[in-house]
Amino acid sequence: MGTVSDAEKKPTVIFVLGGPGSGKGTQCASIVENFGHTHLSAGDLLRAEIKSGSENGMTLNLHLIEIYDEQQVMVYTKFRQIRKLFFDEIGTMIQNMIKEGKIVPSEVTIKLLQKAMHESENDKFLIDGFPRNEENRAAFEAVTKIEPAFVLFFDCPEEEMERRILSRNEGRVDDNIETIRKRFKVFQESSLPVVEYYDSKGKVRKVDAAKPVEEVFEAVKAIITPKEKVDAAKPVEEVFEVVKSIITPKEEKDSSKRSVHLCVTKHGTLKEHLLCKFEACKDSLNATQCLLS
Numbered sequence: 001m002g003t004v005s006d007a008e009k010k011p012t013v014i015f016v017l018g019g020p021g022s023g024k025g026t027q028c029a030s031i032v033e034n035f036g037h038t039h040l041s042a043g044d045l046l047r048a049e050i051k052s053g054s055e056n057g058m059t060l061n062l063h064l065i066e067i068y069d070e071q072q073v074m075v076y077t078k079f080r081q082i083r084k085l086f087f088d089e090i091g092t093m094i095q096n097m098i099k100e101g102k103i104v105p106s107e108v109t110i111k112l113l114q115k116a117m118h119e120s121e122n123d124k125f126l127i128d129g130f131p132r133n134e135e136n137r138a139a140f141e142a143v144t145k146i147e148p149a150f151v152l153f154f155d156c157p158e159e160e161m162e163r164r165i166l167s168r169n170e171g172r173v174d175d176n177i178e179t180i181r182k183r184f185k186v187f188q189e190s191s192l193p194v195v196e197y198y199d200s201k202g203k204v205r206k207v208d209a210a211k212p213v214e215e216v217f218e219a220v221k222a223i224i225t226p227k228e229k230v231d232a233a234k235p236v237e238e239v240f241e242v243v244k245s246i247i248t249p250k251e252e253k254d255s256s257k258r259s260v261h262l263c264v265t266k267h268g269t270l271k272e273h274l275l276c277k278f279e280a281c282k283d284s285l286n287a288t289q290c291l292l293s
């Protein structure tokens with residue numbers, strides 16, 4: 001049986017979703033710093049395309065490129081003029097759609113995401129603000145054949161998101177009350193169904209994004225941190241020493257508050273038990289009992 005070559009290996013993708021101003025970009029910056037993912041914001045890529053698209057005219061590289069198969073200078077010049085018009089038009093189209101809080105056609109956004117992924121040497125990506133609707137989701141999966149590892153969903157009330165956007169001060173054309181309302185509507189009607197779709201597949205990791213930045217990141221860290229493994233073949237006391245060193249005091253406190261217990265499975269993986277069948281597991285000091293489960 002053949003093995004999967006490096007070239008065929010799919011990158012790990014985490015979709016980062018949440019309403020406008022829920023703090024996706026802010027948290028992605030901390031994830032990049034702490035976990036080394038590459039952050040690709042669909043909104044940032046579209047904004048960059050408005051700025052540079054008509055200058056280099058290469059980013060989107062849509063079907064028009066195929067028109068040019070002649071070598072003559074005249075044809076080439078004509079081609080460049082047409083191409084510039086074409087990309088100017090795409091830039092204007094993106095700009096208008098962002099101003100109106102509308103979702104840009106998937107073909108455009110996916111091209112930008114694919115290009116950024118190809119140019120990166122990383123193999124783990126945070127794709128922020130995408131997929132924004134069912135069309136985005138289906139097209140991305142069809143084109144890239146990539147399924148997200150999970151969806152990091154920032155849940156935040158509209159009043160808080162509105163407050164945050166109105167004090168963001170980055171000069172964005174869509175950070176005004178009229179467009180914000182339109183973006184909230186699009187989020188409710190088109191983006192939440194995508195979250196629900198992934199939720200039905202058990203892929204949504206929801207975070208309370210209304211809390212202060214640092215607290216939100218604590219929750220994010222708990223989701224992103226790779227699950228640590230414990231060598232469960234060792235004597236029970238030794239295993240428990242390792243378990244104790246992994247469980248931080250904060251997690252211990254939180255887990256006892258929430259009646260969540262960190263246990264070691266037969267395979268040596270640390271596991272959170274919401275309801276453990278072992279009475280003895282009701283506090284983390286007895287976590288080793290779960291070795292038997």
Ligand SMILES: Nc1ncnc2c1ncn2[C@@H]1O[C@H](COP(=O)(O)OP(=O)(O)OP(=O)(O)O)[C@@H](O)[C@H]1O
Nearest residue numbers: 019020021022023024025026164168211212213216
């Ligand atoms: N937990 C938080 N508490 C208070 N303010 C926050 C929090 N997280 C982010 N902010 C601030 O709110 C504003 C919006 O945050 P950010 O740009 O990260 O949101 P976003 O979800 O990426 O927004 P958009 O989808 O509109 O691009 C920023 O000014 C940021 O500094």
Ligand SMILES: Nc1ccn([C@@H]2O[C@H](COP(=O)(O)O)[C@@H](O)[C@H]2O)c(=O)n1
Nearest residue numbers: 042043097098101102103104129130132
């Ligand atoms: N998948 C996407 C993402 C964004 N847009 C457009 O960009 C605007 C800003 O997006 P942010 O994520 O930076 O808030 C958004 O309102 C859309 O107009 C898009 O079309 N498709």
